[in-house]
Amino acid sequence: MITLYTFATPNGRKASILLEELGLAYTVHKLDVMAGEHRTADYLKFSPIGKLPALVETTADGKTCRLFGSGAILLHYAEQTGQLLPIDVDARAECLSWFFMGISDLGPAAVEMFRFSVRLPEKLPSAIDLFKGELIRCYNALDQRLSVVEYLAGEYSIADIACYPFIAAAALSSGSLLDRFPNLKRWHDLLGTRPAVVRGMLVPEL
Numbered sequence: 001m002i003t004l005y006t007f008a009t010p011n012g013r014k015a016s017i018l019l020e021e022l023g024l025a026y027t028v029h030k031l032d033v034m035a036g037e038h039r040t041a042d043y044l045k046f047s048p049i050g051k052l053p054a055l056v057e058t059t060a061d062g063k064t065c066r067l068f069g070s071g072a073i074l075l076h077y078a079e080q081t082g083q084l085l086p087i088d089v090d091a092r093a094e095c096l097s098w099f100f101m102g103i104s105d106l107g108p109a110a111v112e113m114f115r116f117s118v119r120l121p122e123k124l125p126s127a128i129d130l131f132k133g134e135l136i137r138c139y140n141a142l143d144q145r146l147s148v149v150e151y152l153a154g155e156y157s158i159a160d161i162a163c164y165p166f167i168a169a170a171a172l173s174s175g176s177l178l179d180r181f182p183n184l185k186r187w188h189d190l191l192g193t194r195p196a197v198v199r200g201m202l203v204p205e206l
């Protein structure tokens with residue numbers, strides 16, 4: 001049995017899209033982030049860093065496996081199921097490169113951009129410019145790659161899932177930076193037609 005601890009955020013939605021794509025049964029535990037539920041001692045057992053998503057799987061023999069962070073969840077289940085991770089060495093190398101770019105470059109740049117331009121009361125132009133520049137750097141790289149391939153690894157994979165929710169969040173804002181990146185926009189629209197992506201983006205129910 002799989003329990004996904006999550007909230008309506010891009011990192012959480014990477015995990016729910018993956019579980020939907022793989023057709024794995026799971027229950028959703030919606031964390032009340034406003035009430036600080038992600039910082040309680042109970043939750044820190046699953047995610048020592050106190051962030052979401054986290055996931056706990058109890059196997060038929062009663063063993064428990066916990067995973068925290070969207071990257072670990074995506075890679076673990078892709079490896080376990082042999083899906084969404086190309087077998088061909090070159091395609092796998094591309095997949096892992098774009099996957100980690102999504103996890104360690106795009107995601108953090110988008111989160112910091114949101115923090116500095118929306119959440120924090122002080123608006124620091126230098127910080128906003130820095131993270132906007134980092135985001136544009138990611139968008140440029142993605143757009144160039146997607147001008148020659150349909151999906152980031154050639155075939156649909158965890159690399160696409162690692163990037164999609166942050167691009168979908170950006171696409172919601174009017175006058176989005178994304179308008180400047182036609183290949184990224186095409187890929188975003190294509191992924192948005194996948195039933196598992198649509199279902200995963202609706203987790204947790206609000």
Ligand SMILES: N[C@@H](CCC(=O)N[C@@H](CS)C(=O)NCC(=O)O)C(=O)O
Pocket residue numbers: 009010011012038050051052053068069070071103107111
């Ligand atoms: N490296 C982690 C980052 C997770 C992360 O930053 N989660 C955010 C929500 S998108 C969070 O838990 N924020 C609450 C907090 O930082 O207290 C991942 O890829 O999942």
